[in-house]
Amino acid sequence: DGGITQSPKYLFRKEGQNVTLSCEQNLNHDAMYWYRQDPGQGLRLIYYSQIVNDFQKGDIAEGYSVSREKKESFPLTVTSAQKNPTAFYLCASSDGGYRNEQFFGPGTRLTVL
């Protein structure tokens, strides 16, 4: 079955640590996205990538970094510079640009201890 996988499902981090969230898709989509979801707020775009080896900042990129070395993979690193990292992180992909239907992964819940 085609889809998007995210790992881990739950992640706990101590303050000052960097952590990397995994996102893999086997839908052969060119575009991939990272969103952050907080209670009572809409999804906010962190980074997106239209093609391999290219990515752009979204609305809340500060304290995050990404890479896109393979079409199927788009890992997100939450750095110690992110002041309030506790949130639900969602990865998505689409065939073509963001104007097409986005397929979302199951999410990773990150908690800073």
Added chain:
Amino acid sequence: EDQVTQSPEALRLQEGESSSLNCSYTVSGLRGLFWYRQDPGKGPEFLFTLYSAGEEKEKERLKATLTKKESFLHITAPKPEDSATYLCAADGNNRLAFGKGNQVVVIP
């Protein structure tokens, strides 16, 4: 700045009690309006895309409509399995702007 406002924030329905969810948007040059369904602790699942005022799309008990300023998601004779948060997103200024969602609980 693109804005999307969804109302009501939360809604409790009896099984079979039809209702509508509202998504108001302020987007320059709307290129598309998306509806997603999200179950607790899971990623959103695509429902519909609407492109122009007057357009309607249906899927089972759900029907989405679009005007120049808002979109409605009508839930006809809902069942408990329709309980979820429904997200609206507007495609305007090179981004998808998401609303906060309509949390729907359908009571048997």
